[in-house]
């Protein structure tokens with residue numbers, strides 16, 4: 001009768017949502033969260049700017065609120081995100097070279113150590129590939145420290161929290177034929193061949209008219225899984241929330257044994273980073289939308 005319970009009955013999968021700490025005392029929000037979901041991802045609270053506002057000074061207050069809320073209720077936590085070109089604190093934005101590399105590695109180590117044993121999966125590195133047809137890495141201050149910045153971040157995360165699954169997370173990686181998807185695939189394949197610790201790939205799956213639901217989405221999921229990693233749908237939202245598309249996404253995940261969970265990127269449309277596109281499962285009043293019914297019935301029967 002709920003998303004989380006139904007997902008759990010499908011091979012122990014989870015159904016999660018992004019959560020904002022400052023909404024936990026909104027009773028409509030908390031009621032839906034506690035009823036429907038068995039996994040949470042802090043939407044902003046674990047990012048570099050939030051957790052290390054000045055170098056070497058760590059602030060876990062808001063993230064801890066979410067982690068405690070979740071764990072007290074038996075929900076899993078997805079950690080998001082240890083290393084990312086965006087939402088860096090100002091002091092890091094101004095760094096480069098080995099100083100930035102060391103600051104990034106210290107950040108990964110400190111945050112993963114703080115939450116050691118409490119995180120189901122970490123987005124260790126987020127959005128490191130360029131959009132478009134190049135298949136190249138995204139240019140960023142982190143990329144300019146050297147192409148190996150991703151693998152050293154994964155090794156640091158593994159050392160700090162050996163029990164967490166370590167994920168590479170990105171968007172516009174849904175269509176199997178896209179250069180970006182292929183580039184991420186080749187990186188994961190290379191990491192597996194060389195023993196770089198990686199356990200999962202996160203497909204954000206922010207779908208809209210520009211990047212619609214691809215008919216080969218299931219191929220994307222199963223191809224990554226065939227490399228020996230779990231696949232997670234990590235930030236799902238769909239412009240207009242068409243019930244049929246939500247149903248397809250859920251059915252595709254269920255068809256791939258190593259697609260272990262789905263996270264929607266917010267609860268009500270009004271909670272969304274793109275609220276005007278009404279992309280989520282609950283309306284602004286907290287009512288279930290047709291997309292909700294489609295997801296629940298796919299989880300139960302699909």
Ligand code: G3I
Nearest residue numbers: 018043044080081086087126127171204206235265272273
């Ligand atoms: O916290 C401040 C607040 O103090 C201030 O008054 C307010 C005024 O603008 O801004 C608040 O911060 C905003 C924050 O969300 C919390 O609401 C930031 O400006 C805003 O940039 C930030 O947006 C977040 C965005 O990531 C930043 O990149 C969104 O909430 C969040 O949903 C979005 O999530 C990302 C994933 O992390 C990675 N994948 C894409 C996804 C969507 O963009």
